[in-house]
Amino acid sequence: MTTPDDHAFLRQAIALAAKARAGGDPPFGSLLAGPDGTVLAEEHNTTLTDKDITAHPELKLARWAARELDAATAAGTTMYTSCEPCGMCQAVIQWAGLRRVVYALSNDQLLDIRPGSGRPPVPQHGPALLDEVRAVVEGYYR
Numbered sequence: 081m082t083t084p085d086d087h088a089f090l091r092q093a094i095a096l097a098a099k100a101r102a103g104g105d106p107p108f109g110s111l112l113a114g115p116d117g118t119v120l121a122e123e124h125n126t127t128l129t130d131k132d133i134t135a136h137p138e139l140k141l142a143r144w145a146a147r148e149l150d151a152a153t154a155a156g157t158t159m160y161t162s163c164e165p166c167g168m169c170q171a172v173i174q175w176a177g178l179r180r181v182v183y184a185l186s187n188d189q190l191l192d193i194r195p196g197s198g199r200p201p202v203p204q205h206g207p208a209l210l211d212e213v214r215a216v217v218e219g220y221y222r
């Protein structure tokens with residue numbers, strides 16, 4: 081459920097996506113709106129200009145929030161983003177403790193516009209060497 085206020089912030093995020101595209105980067109933009117509805121920070125994708133595959137705006141903003149906001153402010157902050165966050169960004173948003181995410185374009189809709197943009201999952205193998213790794217981890221979380 082989105083509101084007219086949400087749509088106003090989404091339009092700002094879409095404008096940031098257009099800014100990214102105009103600067104030669106993939107067309108994605110995001111912002112954070114604090115508990116009082118003011119814009120706290122905004123970002124756009126810079127994966128090409130920074131030569132950094134992780135330079136998604138959602139990731140940059142979630143890292144900023146974790147660094148700069150206290151937990152209560154983060155818990156009242158909404159991320160507005162031109163496209164649904166990818167799996168990498170969703171995880172970092174969760175770690176940052178944000179209240180919610182509102183997006184314009186879903187990942188499925190993005191794939192319709194840009195077919196073949198997904199990547200196959202990398203095989204993962206484990207667990208292994210449990211006794212050795214437990215000796216390092218046990219006792220840390222008290």
Ligand SMILES: [Zn+2]
Pocket residue numbers: 136138139165166167168169170
């Ligand atoms: Zn992402």
